[in-house]
Amino acid sequence: MIRIMTQNDFQHFWPTFKEIIEQQETYAFDPDMSQQQAYALWCQKVDNAYVMAEGDEILGSYYLKANAMGPSNHICNCGYMVAPQARGKGVARTLCEHSQSEAIKLGYRAMQFNSVVASNQVAVQLWQRLGYQIIGTIPKAYRHPRLGFVDSHIMYKWLQ
Amino acid sequence: MIRIMTQNDFQHFWPTFKEIIEQQETYAFDPDMSQQQAYALWCQKVDNAYVMAEGDEILGSYYLKANAMGPSNHICNCGYMVAPQARGKGVARTLCEHSQSEAIKLGYRAMQFNSVVASNQVAVQLWQRLGYQIIGTIPKAYRHPRLGFVDSHIMYKWLQ
Numbered sequence: 001m002i003r004i005m006t007q008n009d010f011q012h013f014w015p016t017f018k019e020i021i022e023q024q025e026t027y028a029f030d031p032d033m034s035q036q037q038a039y040a041l042w043c044q045k046v047d048n049a050y051v052m053a054e055g056d057e058i059l060g061s062y063y064l065k066a067n068a069m070g071p072s073n074h075i076c077n078c079g080y081m082v083a084p085q086a087r088g089k090g091v092a093r094t095l096c097e098h099s100q101s102e103a104i105k106l107g108y109r110a111m112q113f114n115s116v117v118a119s120n121q122v123a124v125q126l127w128q129r130l131g132y133q134i135i136g137t138i139p140k141a142y143r144h145p146r147l148g149f150v151d152s153h154i155m156y157k158w159l160q
Numbered sequence: 161m162i163r164i165m166t167q168n169d170f171q172h173f174w175p176t177f178k179e180i181i182e183q184q185e186t187y188a189f190d191p192d193m194s195q196q197q198a199y200a201l202w203c204q205k206v207d208n209a210y211v212m213a214e215g216d217e218i219l220g221s222y223y224l225k226a227n228a229m230g231p232s233n234h235i236c237n238c239g240y241m242v243a244p245q246a247r248g249k250g251v252a253r254t255l256c257e258h259s260q261s262e263a264i265k266l267g268y269r270a271m272q273f274n275s276v277v278a279s280n281q282v283a284v285q286l287w288q289r290l291g292y293q294i295i296g297t298i299p300k301a302y303r304h305p306r307l308g309f310v311d312s313h314i315m316y317k318w319l320q
Contacts, residue, residue, distance in 0.1 A: 028228035028230055028232035030233075031230050068301075069189050070184065070187065070188055071184045071191075071303045072188035072312070073188075074303065114228075114274075115228060115232060135296045135297060136296010136297065136298075138235070138272065138295060138316060139270075139295070139318065140269075141228075141235060141270075142231045142232050143231045143232075154296050154298075154314060156298060158300065
């Protein structure tokens with residue numbers, strides 16, 4: 001079940017969020033941000049944040065927001081996170097499909113990911129299977145703790 | 161002379177800013193934003209905003225800020241505006257060259273423009289002459305009042 005994320009949900013989700021940003025392999029987020037800063041970023045400076053839950057367990061979450069203003073405000077942006085114990089079960093795919101329907105309901109016409117780290121091949125391939133195209137690659141965009149400077153892809157899908 | 165923009169400078173610059181966003185040909189900014197919102201965007205949610213002035217006259221302005229956080233915080237982003245009466249005199253070039261030096265001083269390694277509207281050929285060509293490359297193109301990224309949906313380029317330069 002996917003629903004709007006509450007502040008209580010975010011508190012339960014925080015260990016996953018913290019682990020993901022501390023790994024510094026996927027998100028261009030400050031790895032030292034506080035829970036409060038993370039909540040503001042993920043749940044407040046967005047249109048909506050959602051959780052996918054099974055009973056008390058949060059499997060994953062995503063946010064949906066405009067990617068730019070004014071004449072470009074028909075393009076939205078999302079970020080997805082899946083709890084470690086829920087990986088490999090299609091949660092990211094389910095969240096992404098849900099986000100596309102929500103984006104259309106909110107009036108968006110396209111979705112753009114601004115930084116899909118090239119070494120995160122699982123993500124790149126999943127987004128490609130879901131119809132997102134690599135429309136550009138930012139050289140040396142991400143300082144990976146093991147791989148050094150890694151490129152990031154910009155991915156885009158026009159929503160039907 | 162280029163210097164840090166004051167709140168008083170922004171007040172003098174506001175007619176230029178307002179005209180540019182109302183034209184909706186170059187910036188993905190809300191064309192109806194207030195002066196206060198514009199000041200927050202251009203001067204407060206950034207590292208620095210600068211003005212180029214000649215006596216009392218403001219010729220142009222730019223902001224400089226990080227384009228992302230954490231492992232991508234070595235890439236900065238700038239936006240430039242030139243006053244109508246100062247166009248065709250190399251102001252944008254001077255501002256951009258200045259911004260590259262400032263970016264290096266602030267510790268950035270690269271600069272990225274997230275949305276250079278493809279129909280704004282003067283800008284695209286100037287940035288190319290200054291060493292920025294088109295690293296991607298966002299389809300139908302910008303609703304142009306005369307041209308309809310126009311693509312936007314993502315441009316990037318690794319700073320020396």
